Amino acid sequence: MPYANPDGTTGTDLYLQADKFRAAFVADVPLPTTRLMHFHQRAGARRVVEVPGASHVPMISHPGITARLIGDAAEATG
Template identity: 50%
Template sequence: MYIDQAKFPQQFAADVPLAKAKLMAVGQRPITEAALKEASGAPAWKNVPSYFVYGTADKNIPAAALKFMAERAQSRKTVEVAGASHVVMTSHPAEVAKLIEQAAEAKN
């Protein structure tokens, strides 16, 4: 399974410059059957402090589901990036890096 290259920019990376999104589309790797069937084990978020960043325009996972996941994990800080796609780390690297730095500096 993979995202059709022609649909990838709009579906997966709508807020990324088109040339970069097309490059991402051709570089994607299909998901393996093992990845879909492998047991995940105990969720790390139950024992590890969590931080969460997501885009409100994610077309792969609804923003409401992402917000629920952050709340369920008792995220110490959640950053909701207005208009960001599924690849918020590519389209809004400064916001993502800032959250990573805050998490690294936190006294757990």
């Protein structure tokens, strides 16, 4: 799916279909959480943070890092 970058260029976003998302990405996460994560997978990230040794869902296994990233985003948007 195409998306606009902040600089005006266009990129291509990869997207997992709802019926494939859980098995491919978060099979060990409860179904209600999986549904929420699927909904938000295309939220339009502007920054990526790698967490060494983390699984595909560091926002659950490393909530402190996630909270700091959210705080940084809130400050950046005023």
